[in-house]
Amino acid sequence: MNIPYLDLKSINLRFEKDYALALKRILDSGWLILGSEVNAFEKEFSDYCDTEHCLGVSNGLEALFLILHAMGIGDGDEVIVPANTYIATWLAVSHVGATPIPVEPVEETYNIDPALIEAAITPRTKAILAVHLYGQCADMDPINEIAHRFNLKVIEDCAQAHGALYKGKKAGSLGDAAGFSFYPGKNLGALGDGGAVTTNDTELAEKVKVLRNYGSEKKYYNSVIGFNCRLDELQAAFLRIKLAVLDQDNAIRIDIAKQYFDFFGNTTFLKVPTVPEWTDPVWHLYVIRSKKRDELQKYLQEREIGTMIHYPIPPHLQPAYKSLGWKKGDFPVTEAMHREVLSLPIGPHLSAEQQAIVIKVILQYQQDGFSEVE
Secondary structure, eight states: OOBOSOOHHHHHHTTHHHHHHHHHHHHHHTOOBSSHHHHHHHHHHHHHHTOSEEEEESOHHHHHHHHHHHTTOOTTOEEEEESSSOHHHHHHHHHTTOEEEEEOBOTTTOSBOGGGHHHHOOTTEEEEEEEOGGGOOOOHHHHHHHHHHHTOEEEEEOTTOTTOEETTEETTSSSSEEEEEOOTTSSSOOSSOOEEEEESOHHHHHHHHHHTBTTEEETTEESSOOOBOBOBHHHHHHHHHHHTTHHHHHHHHHHHHHHHHHHHTTOSSSBOOOOOTTEEOOOSOEEEEOTTHHHHHHHHHHTTBOOBOSOSSOGGGSGGGGGGTOOTTSSHHHHHHHHHEEEEOOSTTOOHHHHHHHHHHHHHHIIIIIGGGO
């Protein structure tokens, strides 16, 4: 049986009739950009995230960029970022002219280590950009406490954390503002690119609203130099359909993760994620670690089981950031993670039968003589 890592076709075919109705509704309205569908989605998603405001934007990178720009962060400034993250987090900082300052993660959770943040703060630091990696919230209370003491902004990168909880509070409501991605493979994925900014700061929300639309509050009147970073009506309509079942889909992910924990939690040949008591993850990714990651991935591939590596090269070693001068060995915890991580199939496309096969094959890998992986 071929088991894909991700199957967007089957995920989205569930909504085929609803998508068709949404498309007809938009065609009948004749309004394609920043209309009633975007307005409705913004209201529904802000309610979902327990925030006062939501602004639909073109993608997750632009969501973070617009937040930083609206906060006045730019040339000469520094922003604390996780060393272990997807490069989009860093790119948003670079696009406003600021410098990303990486901080190592907590090895057990993969997320930025609050205990290391203070040492990275300089007079140029303006914000801490915390990522809720793989769908599990970073430890936000100490991050917010540090930010308060140093008068810094706190931004959440929620690209992988739609619906995740931190001490009972929703991701997206835990800092000054948050950026979401609705890339098709996300827990809440569009049928193309999309993103959103959530915040309780009315002034910031108004700035983002203007910046995303050419700096215009009124058509052909531009109060500031803005950008074209708008969420389309069609994607907003599709997102509204999927938002209605997001908690159900997240529950499927949580159940799949539980099965993986039950079978792999006591094994010695791989490491499973650690979940602190203060967070409820939504498992955008279920990431294991193995010192023979490539060998394990090949073994699974030969048995038609798809996996992914998130991510093979950390941002500080990417050619794009060569100018910052970071070199191999500067962030050893992050680098070890990127050598060892492997994402297993997870999501509403994965049947119980398929997951049982994944588990069986991985356990067979151990029995086939690879128990020395760790």
